Amino acid sequence: MSVEHSRREEKRCPAVKAQVASVEVKPRPWVSVLLFGKPASALLDSGSQVSFVNVGYLAAADVEMKSPSVGLVALGNNSVPCVGETISEIAHPSDPGKTFEHPVLVAEGLGYDIVLGIDFLRWHPEVRYAFEKDRLQVGDLPEFGVWYDDGVKPIKVCALKRIRVPAWYCSLLQVRIDAFDRDDVLIQKGFPRSLPGLAVPAQIATVRAGVAVIEVTNVSRSKLTVGPKVTLTHAEPSTHIAAVNAVLASPSQTRPIPFPSSPPCPRPSTQVGGARASVPLDLGGKSTSKEGVKGERKQTDLPPVDLSTVPEEWKPRYLELLEEFSDIWSGERFDIGTLRLQGKPYYAKIPTNTDTPVRWSQDRVPYHRRDEVKKELDAMQEGGIIKPSQSPWTAPVVLVKKPDGSIRFYLDFRRLNEVTKRDLFPLPRIQETLDRLASSSVFSALDYTSGYHQILLDPDNAEKTAFITPFGLFEFVRMPFGLVNAPAIFQRAMSMVLAALPRDIALIYVDDMIVFSRGHQQHLQDLREVFLLV
Numbered sequence: 001m002s003v004e005h006s007r008r009e010e011k012r013c014p015a016v017k018a019q020v021a022s023v024e025v026k027p028r029p030w031v032s033v034l035l036f037g038k039p040a041s042a043l044l045d046s047g048s049q050v051s052f053v054n055v056g057y058l059a060a061a062d063v064e065m066k067s068p069s070v071g072l073v074a075l076g077n078n079s080v081p082c083v084g085e086t087i088s089e090i091a092h093p094s095d096p097g098k099t100f101e102h103p104v105l106v107a108e109g110l111g112y113d114i115v116l117g118i119d120f121l122r123w124h125p126e127v128r129y130a131f132e133k134d135r136l137q138v139g140d141l142p143e144f145g146v147w148y149d150d151g152v153k154p155i156k157v158c159a160l161k162r163i164r165v166p167a168w169y170c171s172l173l174q175v176r177i178d179a180f181d182r183d184d185v186l187i188q189k190g191f192p193r194s195l196p197g198l199a200v201p202a203q204i205a206t207v208r209a210g211v212a213v214i215e216v217t218n219v220s221r222s223k224l225t226v227g228p229k230v231t232l233t234h235a236e237p238s239t240h241i242a243a244v245n246a247v248l249a250s251p252s253q254t255r256p257i258p259f260p261s262s263p264p265c266p267r268p269s270t271q272v273g274g275a276r277a278s279v280p281l282d283l284g285g286k287s288t289s290k291e292g293v294k295g296e297r298k299q300t301d302l303p304p305v306d307l308s309t310v311p312e313e314w315k316p317r318y319l320e321l322l323e324e325f326s327d328i329w330s331g332e333r334f335d336i337g338t339l340r341l342q343g344k345p346y347y348a349k350i351p352t353n354t355d356t357p358v359r360w361s362q363d364r365v366p367y368h369r370r371d372e373v374k375k376e377l378d379a380m381q382e383g384g385i386i387k388p389s390q391s392p393w394t395a396p397v398v399l400v401k402k403p404d405g406s407i408r409f410y411l412d413f414r415r416l417n418e419v420t421k422r423d424l425f426p427l428p429r430i431q432e433t434l435d436r437l438a439s440s441s442v443f444s445a446l447d448y449t450s451g452y453h454q455i456l457l458d459p460d461n462a463e464k465t466a467f468i469t470p471f472g473l474f475e476f477v478r479m480p481f482g483l484v485n486a487p488a489i490f491q492r493a494m495s496m497v498l499a500a501l502p503r504d505i506a507l508i509y510v511d512d513m514i515v516f517s518r519g520h521q522q523h524l525q526d527l528r529e530v531f532l533l534v
Helices: 002-021 238-248 315-324 367-382 414-418 430-437 486-498 520-533
Strands: 029-035 038-044 052-054 072-074 078-080 082-092 095-107 114-116 127-130 135-138 155-159 163-165 169-176 184-187 203-206 211-218 224-226 231-237 272-274 287-289 386-388 397-401 407-411 442-447 467-469 472-476 506-509 512-517
Touching: 052 082, 163 169, 203 211, 315 520, 367 386, 367 397, 367 407, 367 472, 397 467, 430 506, 430 512, 442 520, 486 506, 512 520
Parallel strands: 038 114, 052 095
Antiparallel strands: 029 038, 029 082, 052 114, 072 078, 082 095, 127 135, 155 169, 155 231, 163 224, 169 211, 184 203, 184 231, 272 287, 386 472, 397 407, 442 512, 467 472, 506 512
């Protein structure tokens, strides 16, 4: 019997071995959701004890985040940077108005939009995962369909070599991606925390010999240096994109409201003057309504715009647009306009804690510099920036030598600023700016000429800006540089101007504006709408 038993075992063994040999890694389950109102791919991971979300999805979401109560440890006992925890809002793409809340950790460098762990799948009473039907039921939301990828994890996208990206510039960058040769991969939208100001828009890239070329954008005010091997974002095979689109393109999904093709408000003035264009990538310019311009500008007086990166077939269209709005460009330093809201001038005020005038005795001006001071005063009077004053308030003149040997004329308003009530109007947050720009590919940077001077000063407050010179006392008619509230005043005024735009096509940071679009055709229309307003 033992021999027969042994023979029977020998017959069974091959079958057992065949079963073991058939074990393989199966694809991972995903669901397409709306996370904080934005499309996202959620990984269903029963091996994760907690759920967590990528910090990039909180950039534009108005959510509260508190310090993390636990940490994250990945395979191999490697820690995952955890920046906080919050309450996620999950919705079905076909019904964005109905959401389901679940606590999640906020982590960075994950390569995933959101991971729903066992705390969500197993222990939440309102979540039912039907494995055999590939369906996920979450509360009273519409039923989610589960789709599967090819089992490949998100791949790191790292810079191949050192490159410098100028401010307000869109650049092509070689990156290392460990994927199959000639594969198309989806580059995830990313904002590297080690490089504040650098944005990587979502895009498709082709990998050749482990190298791909992607587009990055520097939306900061300074040049950025991207070092080799720096992780910029993550990539994933493009095979699951169709599955995502199949859900998001459902006929029951809420469609975007079409925008009107023309701006809702008329052009405020037929005579406009304003800013010199300063455009690293494409073009730009801006202005405010103009008063008292000496002589008319020629139609050929165009700003110095760099169109070298614009495709040849689009250059004539941009030049035609610049010619059409040739009267809005500033020809010289005090060739400026007056900022208006609803057709009326916008006035800056200087609220102070005291009515007692702040006085500062005149500082000595070197005799050999007096001619330069007189020349500057004459130019400012002729430009309508200042006027003679009899104010009891005084501030001194400060002369600063420039590299070319000439002087720069400044005013020392420190004592006035000490008694000024602060205007706390907020400046834009960099993460919100990055999120709004990441999906665009064409940009125009516009710079106001003497931007602060384009806002009139409240006549009742003008005496507070008086300054003393060897040639008498003067006060400002227009808002001067150096006031503690000047950035906030200008930011508020320009935010009110841009509020009239029918779409989110421009951002303002004090006196710098950027217009952004997804393509050149749309960019021409967006620039026209901005030029009509400012």
